Amino acid sequence: MVKSTTLQIFLVVAIVSFFGLLVIHRSLNIGAFSKAGKFIRKSVLADQAQEEEVPDSAGVPDDDSESDEDSELDGDTEFEVGGNFRPGSDDPAEDTWSNVRQRLPKALIIGFSKCGTTALRTFLTLHPNIVSPIEEVRYFNFNYTKGLDWYRRQMPPSTEDQITLEKTPSYIMSPIVLKRIYLFDSRVKLIIIIRDPIVRLQSQYAHSFRNVPEGARKPDFKIWVKGDSSENRITHFVGYTKYIRQVYDQFPKDQILVLAEEDFEQNPLSVMKEVEEFLGLEPAFSKEMFYFNKEKGFYCFNREHEFFPTVLKMVKVNSRTGCLGEDKGRDHPDIDEDFHKELVQFIRPHNEQLFRLIGKRIVWENFE
Numbered sequence: 496m497v498k499s500t501t502l503q504i505f506l507v508v509a510i511v512s513f514f515g516l517l518v519i520h521r522s523l524n525i526g527a528f529s530k531a532g533k534f535i536r537k538s539v540l541a542d543q544a545q546e547e548e549v550p551d552s553a554g555v556p557d558d559d560s561e562s563d564e565d566s567e568l569d570g571d572t573e574f575e576v577g578g579n580f581r582p583g584s585d586d587p588a589e590d591t592w593s594n595v596r597q598r599l600p601k602a603l604i605i606g607f608s609k610c611g612t613t614a615l616r617t618f619l620t621l622h623p624n625i626v627s628p629i630e631e632v633r634y635f636n637f638n639y640t641k642g643l644d645w646y647r648r649q650m651p652p653s654t655e656d657q658i659t660l661e662k663t664p665s666y667i668m669s670p671i672v673l674k675r676i677y678l679f680d681s682r683v684k685l686i687i688i689i690r691d692p693i694v695r696l697q698s699q700y701a702h703s704f705r706n707v708p709e710g711a712r713k714p715d716f717k718i719w720v721k722g723d724s725s726e727n728r729i730t731h732f733v734g735y736t737k738y739i740r741q742v743y744d745q746f747p748k749d750q751i752l753v754l755a756e757e758d759f760e761q762n763p764l765s766v767m768k769e770v771e772e773f774l775g776l777e778p779a780f781s782k783e784m785f786y787f788n789k790e791k792g793f794y795c796f797n798r799e800h801e802f803f804p805t806v807l808k809m810v811k812v813n814s815r816t817g818c819l820g821e822d823k824g825r826d827h828p829d830i831d832e833d834f835h836k837e838l839v840q841f842i843r844p845h846n847e848q849l850f851r852l853i854g855k856r857i858v859w860e861n862f863e
């Protein structure tokens with residue numbers, strides 16, 4: 496009798512405790528937390544799956560173009576919400592705020608590596624109507640299978656009146672990639688920057704052997720340039736005509752702007768104004784935005800300019816000097832006189848073809 500009463504009491508206490516705990520659990524919304532946990536884990540896994548390296552199915556030749564990752568910089572490279580977002584009003588109720596989102600590019604810098612593409616992209620972000628991701632996204636060649644939504648998510652937030660600009664100089668190397676870009680947006684604006692082919696070779700050489708310790712032997716420039724039959728660097732680095740013709744074959748000419756690194760290096764403002772007009776933007780660039788840094792030997796950002804703090808969120812620059820990192824502006828190798836003559840003689844007819852194609856002549860010191 497006593498035993499059964501104890502058992503009954505025990506059962507009642509157990510049932511009451513069970514329901515009590517259930518109520519507490521619900522009221523604390525623990526279930527919702529664990530659901531949220533599951534959701535977050537799922538999203539992370541999905542993101543990880545998307546981040547996995549996808550082999551290049553387009554067979555795009557590797558031009559050994561440099562990733563920005565190895566820059567030695569001390570600038571603030573974090574995006575803040577808004578990136579280049581400069582709302583006209585501080586009032587969040589204003590319409591502008593609700594328009595802020597990540598948008599696909601309307602303009603691309605598609606080539607060529609070692610021709611000032613980083614400096615061009617970086618300086619262009621000074622325009623209040625241009626936003627640009629800090630890294631080369633390489634969507635149309637190496638990350639194509641990740642899909643457009645992934646591509647969009649690599650872009651900084653922007654407002655409706657801002658243009659998103661992406662630069663991946665290796666896009667120009669493959670007609671398959673150009674076709675993909677056309678299918679993505681047949682009206683996209685394309686910017687191409689070229690450089691004296693001999694200087695470009697020197698720049699690539701300096702980049703390729705950047706990690707060889709001081710005093711250690713580097714391969715001879717001439718041997719490196721000639722390579723073996725499968726890797727003739729002259730064909731690869733001098734073939735502007737072939738690659739630009741492929742762009743002209745795919746896109747209307749008025750969507751393509753060809754610039755010269757030499758013009759940009761010596762007078763960034765005039766080149767940037769040309770880009771501004773090409774993109775149909777209101778004039779915003781001014782000479783006060785830059786200064787020539789003698790030590791660096793290049794134009795750099797003027798840190799005093801009111802736009803500089805905004806730009807710092809989108810670019811990798813040295814926040815002390817406003818210059819690009821040490822990976823830009825490297826020392827170039829000397830060229831033996833006879834080999835220089837040989838190069839000039841070989842490349843000159845290619846240049847003439849190029850000038851005819853783009854409809855303008857460029858003054859290249861090595862060919863004067």
Ligand SMILES: Nc1ncnc2c1ncn2[C@@H]1O[C@H](COP(=O)(O)OS(=O)(=O)O)[C@@H](OP(=O)(O)O)[C@H]1O
Binds near residue numbers: 609611698701822823
């Ligand atoms: N303002 C300014 N600051 C620094 N560097 C400048 C600038 N303007 C043009 N350049 C030249 O840009 C060259 C690098 O070109 P890219 O940025 O296209 O190289 S990469 O393909 O993205 O690696 C780089 O080549 P190297 O001199 O061989 O390093 C520079 O000469």
